[in-house]
Amino acid sequence: xxxxxxxxxxxxxxFLLLGLGGVIGFLSGLFGVGGGFLMTPLLIFIGxxxxxxxxxxxxxxxxxxxxxxxxxxxxxxxxxxxxxxxxVGGLAGSTSGVSLFKLLSEIGQIDLVINLSYVLVxxxxxxxMTWEGVAAFLRTSRKLPARxxxxxxxxxGLPFKMRFHRSRLYMSALLPLGIxxxxxxxxxxxGVGGGFxxxxxxxxxxxxxxxxxxxxxLFQIIFVAANVTFLQAVQNQTVDVVLALMLLLGGVxxxxxxxxxxxRLPGETLRILLGVLVIGVALRLLYELVSVPADVYSIGVGx
Amino acid sequence: MSAHRAITWxxxxxxxxxxxxxGAVVLSGVPAERGHSQDLVADLSKHLVAIxxxxxxxxxxxxxxxxxxxxxxSPGEVAVVVRGxxxxxxxxxxxxxxxxWMNTASMTFERVPSFYAxxxxxxxxxxxxxxxxxxxxxxxxxxxxxxxxxxxSPNVAQEWRDALIRAKQxxxxxxxxxxxxxxxxxxxxxxxxxFPANVPxxxxxxxxxxxRDGQVVSAQTTxxxxxxxxxxxxxxxxxxxxxxxxxxxxxxxxLLAGWGGYALFRKA
Numbered sequence: 001x002x003x004x005x006x007x008x009x010x011x012x013x014x015f016l017l018l019g020l021g022g023v024i025g026f027l028s029g030l031f032g033v034g035g036g037f038l039m040t041p042l043l044i045f046i047g048x049x050x051x052x053x054x055x056x057x058x059x060x061x062x063x064x065x066x067x068x069x070x071x072x073x074x075x076x077x078x079x080x081x082x083x084x085x086x087x088v089g090g091l092a093g094s095t096s097g098v099s100l101f102k103l104l105s106e107i108g109q110i111d112l113v114i115n116l117s118y119v120l121v122x123x124x125x126x127x128x129m130t131w132e133g134v135a136a137f138l139r140t141s142r143k144l145p146a147r148x149x150x151x152x153x154x155x156x157g158l159p160f161k162m163r164f165h166r167s168r169l170y171m172s173a174l175l176p177l178g179i180x181x182x183x184x185x186x187x188x189x190x191g192v193g194g195g196f197x198x199x200x201x202x203x204x205x206x207x208x209x210x211x212x213x214x215x216x217x218l219f220q221i222i223f224v225a226a227n228v229t230f231l232q233a234v235q236n237q238t239v240d241v242v243l244a245l246m247l248l249l250g251g252v253x254x255x256x257x258x259x260x261x262x263x264r265l266p267g268e269t270l271r272i273l274l275g276v277l278v279i280g281v282a283l284r285l286l287y288e289l290v291s292v293p294a295d296v297y298s299i300g301v302g303x
Numbered sequence: 304m305s306a307h308r309a310i311t312w313x314x315x316x317x318x319x320x321x322x323x324x325x326g327a328v329v330l331s332g333v334p335a336e337r338g339h340s341q342d343l344v345a346d347l348s349k350h351l352v353a354i355x356x357x358x359x360x361x362x363x364x365x366x367x368x369x370x371x372x373x374x375x376x377s378p379g380e381v382a383v384v385v386r387g388x389x390x391x392x393x394x395x396x397x398x399x400x401x402x403x404w405m406n407t408a409s410m411t412f413e414r415v416p417s418f419y420a421x422x423x424x425x426x427x428x429x430x431x432x433x434x435x436x437x438x439x440x441x442x443x444x445x446x447x448x449x450x451x452x453x454x455x456s457p458n459v460a461q462e463w464r465d466a467l468i469r470a471k472q473x474x475x476x477x478x479x480x481x482x483x484x485x486x487x488x489x490x491x492x493x494x495x496x497x498f499p500a501n502v503p504x505x506x507x508x509x510x511x512x513x514x515r516d517g518q519v520v521s522a523q524t525t526x527x528x529x530x531x532x533x534x535x536x537x538x539x540x541x542x543x544x545x546x547x548x549x550x551x552x553x554x555x556x557x558l559l560a561g562w563g564g565y566a567l568f569r570k571a
Contacts, residue, residue, distance in 0.1 A: 004358040004500065006535040007542055011359050011500040059553050066561030108395045108406045116403075226554045233550030237542050241553050248557065252564030289403045295473075297466030300393035300409060 007240035008052045014246065016046070021250025025064065028251070029258025030265075031274045032068065032214045034061045034193030034221060037122060037281060039247070050111060052240055054101070054191030055232035059244045061193040061225035064251055065218045071259070072215030079166035079212045083219040085173050086180035086198070090224040093184020098231040101189055108300050115285050117190050122282035125196055128204075130275030136268045167208045167216075176206060180220065188228050193221040196278065210267075342370045342521035345383075345511040352498055352529040360500045363527065365422075366493040369513050379515035380424045381484045382431075382441050385496050387418030387476070387529070388505035394467050410455065410463045415448050417503035419471070422482035422494040431517050439512065439519070443468055443477060475499040504529050 004011040020042060028035030036057050043053035072078050104110040158172030179201045183194035198217040202208045208216070233239040262270060345367030352361055369378040392415040395406040423430055427442045436445040448467065450460045471477040476499070484494040496509070507527040513520045531539055542549045 002357060002359045002500070004354060004356055004535055006531060006538045009501055009503075059557050062554055062557035063561035063564075066558055067565045070562065070565045108393070108409055112403075112405045226557075229554050229557070230547070230550040233542070233553060234546045237546055239542070239550065239553050241538065241542075241549075241556065244553060245556065245560075248560040252560055256564060256568040291404075293397055293404055295466070295469060296397045296404075297463070297470060298395055298397070298406075299467070299470045299474075300395050 003242065003246070005048075005240050005243045007056075007238065008048050008243055010047060012046065012048075012243075017243070017246035018250040020046075021060075021247035022254035023250075024247075025251035025254025026258040026261075027254075027277070028064055029068075029255035029260075030262040031270060032218075032259075032262065033195040033199070033274070034064055034225075035251075036061050036192030036194075037118070037190070037196055037278070040191040041118065041281060041285065043243075048240075048243070049238075050114060051101075051105060051232075051236060051238040052243070054114070054189070055229065055236065055238035056240045056244050056247075057191040058187070058225045058228035058232060059239055059241075060247050060251060061187075062222055062229060063248050064255055065193060065222045065225065067252060067255055068259070069215060069218040069222060072218060075215075077212050077215035078219050079164055079208070079216045080219065081162075082164045082167050082169075082176060082206075082208065082212075083216045085162070085176045086183075086216070087220040087223050089177040089180025089182075090184040090187070090220055091227050093181035093186075094188045094224050094228045095184075095231060096181075097185040097188025098228060098235060100185065101232075102235060104189075112289075114190060115289050117186060119282050119286045119289065121186060121190070121197060122278045123286070125200060126275050126278030126280075126282055128200060128275075129271050129278065133268045133271035133275055137272070164208075166212055167206070169207065171206070179205060180224075184224055187221075187224050188231075193225055195221055196274075343381075343511065343513040343523055344368050345523050345525065347509060347525055347527060350525075350527055352502065352527065353532040354502075354504065354530065354535055355533055356535060358500060358535075360498055360502070362495045362497050364493060364495055365509065365511070365525075366491070367511060367523075368490050369492065369521075371490065372515075377515075378489060379513050379520060380430050381486075381492050382421065382423040382427070382512045382514060383484060383494055383496070384439070384441055384510045384512070385418065385420040385527075386416040386440075386508045386510070387503050388507070389414040389416050391415070392467065394463055394470070396463075396466070410450060412448055412450060412463075412467060415467065416446070417505065418476050418498070418507065419443070419446060420478040420482065420496055422484045422496070424484040424486060424492065427481060431514050431519075435517065435519065439510070439522075441512065442481070474501060476501070476503070498529065502529055504531060 001014045002011040003014045024035040024039045027038065039060065040053050040057045043057065044050050069078065101110065104113050158174045160173045161170060162173045163170045179198070183198050183201070186192065186197060187194040195217050198221070199213055202213045202217060203210060229239055345365060348364035348366070352363065365383055369381065371378055391411055391413050393409055393411045396408040397404045398407045400407065421442055427436060431441065433445070436442050440446050448464060450463060455463065468477055472479050482494055484492050486492045507529060509525045509527050511523045511525070513522070530536065
């Protein structure tokens with residue numbers, strides 16, 4: 001059964017979209033990430049124009065994040081103060097990101113930047129994640145002492161120190177603001193929530209306890225993704241609600257099953273699995289960048 | 304047999320299609336008769352391609368009749384050209400920069416039909432001389448989408464032009480082959496024009512040419528509208544005219560869906 005998507009201006013199979021939403025929703029529930037880094041390339045792959053895929057996926061992230069954050073709020077796993085500081089940076093970053101997206105579309109480099117961001121960010125995060133997972137796995141089997149909560153470094157000399165009770169941290173607000181900004185830019189350009197960057201950044205750069213990391217990142221992602229959705233709708237008219245609704249229906253259901261399975265698997269295993277998945281997506285996109293294109297000519301997007 | 308008798312026969316055959324419209328065309332066509340009887344009459348099975356929620360592409364039937372020359376020679380050949388609204392198109396070319404393929408050159412064509420299809424009753428090369436096809440844009444090779452001469456040398460311009468046509472063909476918006484125009488007997492003809500699901504919206508021009516001995520004997524232009532209707536049209540208008548409100552509604556829908564999923568599964 002085909003459905004016509006009014007903004008993307010093409011028709012796709014309803015069950016393909018529901019299934020796509022469901023599978024990505026399952027993975028996002030399983031790993032506690034938004035799943036945008038899988039969904040956006042897949043949408044582009046099935047023919048959705050990149051600007052529409054990115055903007056619509058931002059809207060989807062809102063839904064998948066609210067679903068997750070409610071569960072974390074109930075368990076008290078959200079550091080609202082830290083989330084708000086990240087959010088201030090995130091709003092500024094995503095607003096610049098949407099403008100940057102428009103500029104890059106006009107000069108014809110948006111596809112390149114989307115692909116390069118994916119390769120670099122996913123490649124780095126994927127390798128780190130897999131490495132950490134494997135290291136943790138070996139540590140548990142060898143019963144080595146765990147490392148310190150976090151190391152002190154140059155970042156602790158920055159001004160504007162704030163106390164974050166839930167995260168048991170006393171640090172400069174500039175660091176979370178900067179991280180929020182960077183992830184906000186990525187979020188607007190890559191059509192992702194940015195959880196897969198934010199979560200490692202919160203653990204390794206901010207030194208937050210793992211228990212509050214996912215809830216807090218989801219908390220800030222909701223607002224950043226909502227900001228991206230709004231700005232894309234106003235500036236570029238690229239949010240397709242019909243497409244979003246199809247993906248949402250599948251995604252919401254998939255995410256619930258995913259989080260159930262995820263709670264039964266050990267953290268290291270999840271980290272290795274997610275790492276491998278992320279590396280896979282990065283390699284696929286890298287191949288696209290370096291292989292000889294079928295036709296070196298193409299019609300410019302957004303011209 | 305006069306063209307009018309042929310049309311009466313055609314009307315009976317194609318009764319459900321567009322009797323009223325055809326009748327109107329015939330009546331308005333009568334005073335335009337030249338030397339011999341009516342040269343060319345053509346019409347479409349529908350004048351609106353409506354894009355609805357279930358739209359997956361559609362075929363539009365073009366049918367008509369040609370007049371018989373007084374000397375009893377062949378009535379000629381028919382060519383049909385369908386053109387979508389013209390827009391500027393920017394083409395980009397990739398080249399390899401430090402191992403990565405990126406867009407490094409671009410070229411803008413000022414007026415490019417968003418859709419283009421040709422049907423003919425004979426191979427285009429036999430139908431008319433190149434100059435005539437060029438003048439009327441009959442055939443992809445004769446389509447007038449050249450770059451301004453200042454922008455590129457002729458052979459470079461030709462490369463960009465071919466690339467544009469290839470790109471449009473990949474999207475299914477320029478048909479790769481010439482569709483047949485089928486004659487039913489000596490006078491009546493029909494052909495189908497296929498519009499894919501990603502057909503651009505706007506006002507289309509359907510030009511029907513009657514050619515005899517490499518000359519255009521008669522031509523007729525029929526308008527065709529491609530438009531989103533119903534929910535699709537409302538949503539698109541909403542997205543463009545009330546963009547901020549549309550964005551807010553999209554976010555609220557997402558919030559409700561997310562919350563709904565959570566609430567539903569917590570109980571279960």
